[in-house]
Amino acid sequence: MTHDEAIRTLESLGDIQCACTKKLEDKFSGKDGKRHIVICGGTGCMSSNSKEILARLLELIKEKGLEDKVTANIVGCFGFCSKGPFVKIFPEDTLYCEVKVKDADRIIDEDIIGGKIVEDLLYVDPATKEKVKRQDDINFYKKQERIALYGCGTINPEDFEESLGYGGLVAFKKALEMGPEKVIQEVLDSGLRGRGGAGFPTGRKWQFAAVQKSDVKYIVCNGDEGDPGAFMDRSILEGNPIAVIEGMMIAGYAIGATQGYFYIRAEYPIACERIKIAIAELEKAGLLGDNILGSGFNFRVGIRYGAGAFVCGEETALLNSIEGQRGMPRPKPPFPAVSGLFGKPTVINNVETLASLPYIFRVGAKEYAKIGTETSKGTKVFALGGKVNNVGLVEVPMGTTLRTLIYDIGGGIPNGKEFLAIQTGGPSGGCLTKDELDVPIDYEPLVKAGSMMGSGGAIVMDEDNCMVDVAKFYMEFIRDESCGKCTPCRIGTKRLLEILIRITRGNGTLQDLDDLEDLAKNIASGALCGLGQTAGNPVLSTLRKFRKVYEEHVIDKKCRAGVCKQLINFKIDPEKCKKCSMCARNCPTNAITGVIGKEPYVIDTKKCIKCGTCVTVCRFGAVSKE
Amino acid sequence: MRIRQEAKTKVIEICDRYKNEPSPLMLILSDCQKEFGYIPLEVQEVISAETNVPVADIYGVVTFYNFFTLEPKGKYVIDVCTGTACYVKGSQNVSDKFAELLKIKAGQTTDDGLFTLDNVRCLGACGIAPAVSINGKVYPKVQLSQVGKIIEEYRKKEEA
Numbered sequence: 001m002t003h004d005e006a007i008r009t010l011e012s013l014g015d016i017q018c019a020c021t022k023k024l025e026d027k028f029s030g031k032d033g034k035r036h037i038v039i040c041g042g043t044g045c046m047s048s049n050s051k052e053i054l055a056r057l058l059e060l061i062k063e064k065g066l067e068d069k070v071t072a073n074i075v076g077c078f079g080f081c082s083k084g085p086f087v088k089i090f091p092e093d094t095l096y097c098e099v100k101v102k103d104a105d106r107i108i109d110e111d112i113i114g115g116k117i118v119e120d121l122l123y124v125d126p127a128t129k130e131k132v133k134r135q136d137d138i139n140f141y142k143k144q145e146r147i148a149l150y151g152c153g154t155i156n157p158e159d160f161e162e163s164l165g166y167g168g169l170v171a172f173k174k175a176l177e178m179g180p181e182k183v184i185q186e187v188l189d190s191g192l193r194g195r196g197g198a199g200f201p202t203g204r205k206w207q208f209a210a211v212q213k214s215d216v217k218y219i220v221c222n223g224d225e226g227d228p229g230a231f232m233d234r235s236i237l238e239g240n241p242i243a244v245i246e247g248m249m250i251a252g253y254a255i256g257a258t259q260g261y262f263y264i265r266a267e268y269p270i271a272c273e274r275i276k277i278a279i280a281e282l283e284k285a286g287l288l289g290d291n292i293l294g295s296g297f298n299f300r301v302g303i304r305y306g307a308g309a310f311v312c313g314e315e316t317a318l319l320n321s322i323e324g325q326r327g328m329p330r331p332k333p334p335f336p337a338v339s340g341l342f343g344k345p346t347v348i349n350n351v352e353t354l355a356s357l358p359y360i361f362r363v364g365a366k367e368y369a370k371i372g373t374e375t376s377k378g379t380k381v382f383a384l385g386g387k388v389n390n391v392g393l394v395e396v397p398m399g400t401t402l403r404t405l406i407y408d409i410g411g412g413i414p415n416g417k418e419f420l421a422i423q424t425g426g427p428s429g430g431c432l433t434k435d436e437l438d439v440p441i442d443y444e445p446l447v448k449a450g451s452m453m454g455s456g457g458a459i460v461m462d463e464d465n466c467m468v469d470v471a472k473f474y475m476e477f478i479r480d481e482s483c484g485k486c487t488p489c490r491i492g493t494k495r496l497l498e499i500l501i502r503i504t505r506g507n508g509t510l511q512d513l514d515d516l517e518d519l520a521k522n523i524a525s526g527a528l529c530g531l532g533q534t535a536g537n538p539v540l541s542t543l544r545k546f547r548k549v550y551e552e553h554v555i556d557k558k559c560r561a562g563v564c565k566q567l568i569n570f571k572i573d574p575e576k577c578k579k580c581s582m583c584a585r586n587c588p589t590n591a592i593t594g595v596i597g598k599e600p601y602v603i604d605t606k607k608c609i610k611c612g613t614c615v616t617v618c619r620f621g622a623v624s625k626e
Numbered sequence: 627m628r629i630r631q632e633a634k635t636k637v638i639e640i641c642d643r644y645k646n647e648p649s650p651l652m653l654i655l656s657d658c659q660k661e662f663g664y665i666p667l668e669v670q671e672v673i674s675a676e677t678n679v680p681v682a683d684i685y686g687v688v689t690f691y692n693f694f695t696l697e698p699k700g701k702y703v704i705d706v707c708t709g710t711a712c713y714v715k716g717s718q719n720v721s722d723k724f725a726e727l728l729k730i731k732a733g734q735t736t737d738d739g740l741f742t743l744d745n746v747r748c749l750g751a752c753g754i755a756p757a758v759s760i761n762g763k764v765y766p767k768v769q770l771s772q773v774g775k776i777i778e779e780y781r782k783k784e785e786a
Contacts, residue, residue: 044753047764081753228709231750266693305656308692324651326690385711385752392753459710473713616770
């Protein structure tokens with residue numbers, strides 16, 4: 001097929017989709033008589049040289065004259081980032097993990113030419129020690145359901161034909177046949193709620209905008225993923241850009257918009273590039289522009305870059321940013337659905353929300369609503385990170401418990417350490433402890449447990465993390481990111497941080513703990529936007545669940561995790577000390593004395609600045625914190 | 627300080643790129659930041675003349691966003707990720723180590739103009755925490771003991 005000519009009718013789009021589907025099926029099943037190598041092109045794997053691996057593979061394919069029999073290309077994120085880079089071979093569906101550039105030769109020689117699996121590149125199940133050949137048989141993937149991440153790790157995100165062959169634009173075609181009203185009804189029936197964190201029903205948001213009478217309306221995709229430790233939106237945009245644009249086209253059609261904007265963080269260059277490529281392909285095919293597929297629907301899409309301001313994830317601040325102003329929130333009402341971008345009715349949807357739409361229309365709202373819980377339908381993508389064995393991108397049905405997320409999918413806590421807490425909802429969310437591991441992932445139950453769904457950051461912490469320090473970390477972040485428009489947030493967060501710093505330095509009082517709580521609550525009731533109203537959450541939730549740890553810092557002047565430097569002392573165990581003098585030679589303040597080869601070394605705690613250098617350089621583990 | 631003619635021409639060319647956009651300021655600033663590495667007042671004045679947006683407003687926007695800077699950055703910008711996933715795995719210590727060896731604080735540039743050290747919020751590479759990115763090249767799972775070697779790598783590149 002060629003799509004060099006614009007596609008003008010629904011029928012011709014259908015024909016092209018059929019041809020692309022057949023081609024892709026032949027690729028995966030090997031019916032085309034070839035073998036295909038795909039490599040993860042997500043950000044994590046790219047930084048572990050997946051581009052170089054691809055280059056080497058292509059070089060070898062050429063060198064050995066295999067061009068007619070073997071292909072190799074980049075695909076989107078596999079999700080299992082801690083085991084990357086991934087290389088997959090079709091039609092056998094063999095998955096190699098933690099591949100290095102030098103392994104490319106063996107993959108070509110042993111597997112592609114020799115027909116034998118390269119055993120030592122297979123994933124090894126840590127529990128059973130068995131080698132696993134296929135992705136679906138890895139525990140990490142077993143309890144997942146891929147809807148928003150559909151196509152990620154399978155199709156080449158820069159190849160328009162592969163997207164079309166993998167269900168691309170099937171949903172949009174259906175939507176055009178349904179008409180705008182039925183489209184909105186379908187989304188209402190599906191029960192889809194906004195995946196940016198607040199969980200507002202997507203269909204209702206659309207309804208508000210659809211009834212507005214205006215010559216111009218806008219759809220904005222919020223890709224300003226600011227929660228530090230979250231990368232769901234990034235991976236979706238990188239892995240299946242056409243699906244997100246398709247979601248936007250459906251939304252635009254439903255509310256009668258003519259223009260869509262992607263607002264993507266400038267820190268995500270690969271995502272920006274792939275969206276740009278996808279927009280160009282759609283324009284070339286006549287699927288963006290005027291009178292799309294003869295339906296009379298005109299729609300164009302542009303990109304705007306976020307410039308590093310967390311508050312721009314708040315929808316009205318985001319609109320100001322697109323308009324070229326400081327990204328400060330606007331008071332609501334009026335809501336954006338009434339008066340948004342350039343004063344026109346605007347719907348702002350998160351990347352994951354838009355990426356779920358094609359699936360809903362492909363299988364039907366009824367089928368989609370079977371997934372999840374009574375109040376929350378479908379799936380949620382989490383960026384599981386921190387102190388957990390399997391770090392990566394995880395998509396689970398709503399209602400899955402945190403225990404399943406952390407232990408079955410995440411593989412538990414590394415190095416036999418004790419689980420301490422999981423932070424969901426990023427800086428605006430809260431922490432949940434081991435007593436709350438059986439809470440189902442769902443908007444309301446998470447709030448009830450003292451946290452929130454948020455956009456999908458899920459950071460696991462173990463016994464080596466100090467929750468006061470974590471609260472301080474988040475507060476520093478919020479203080480930096482407060483836009484300064486309203487006083488409670490601008491000044492309140494600064495004061496909260498000052499108190500926390502005082503406590504972590506051992507200068508806190510019990511009064512400070514009460515003040516923290518008071519102040520945090522005041523900020524929540526007085527701030528203008530969502531960021532401000534939730535600014536006190538890291539403090540409130542850690543205080544509620546780890547008050548004892550706070551009290552230890554204040555009363556005993558102790559940090560049991562050994563994180564707060566002013567509250568710890570370093571000590572050398574004379575039994576373990578090999579008298580090598582390594583610590584003394586590296587100590588920046590000459591606080592360590594001893595005699596090389598004769599007397600064990602000792603730290604003078606008065607001179608010690610607690611930099612931790614001695615712990616790092618000691619090869620015998622003789623230096624410890626207490 | 628007067629702006630050089632060729633720089634002025636470049637700014638005007640950038641402004642022209644977005645003539646048909648309804649609100650081009652962010653796009654213009656973003657391109658200028660990429661082009662010059664920073665957006666000094668002189669550049670803002672040219673943008674103001676081209677777009678009719680007051681300099682005060684432009685200055686307000688430039689200083690609001692972390693991505694735009696008024697000062698030039700070093701040749702190599704070291705971004706230490708201090709997103710939550712990296713932070714709980716010790717990225718603050720990594721940043722401190724860079725600061726100690728380069729003898730600057732986070733946010734500063736070395737006297738020779740070679741390195742700028744920045745703590746950034748989440749590179750989105752949480753699977754390989756703690757991550758450091760130097761001019762876009764990402765170093766995964768950075769250990770304290772690697773920091774010296776990484777700096778050396780760039781110093782050597784300069785000498786060569």
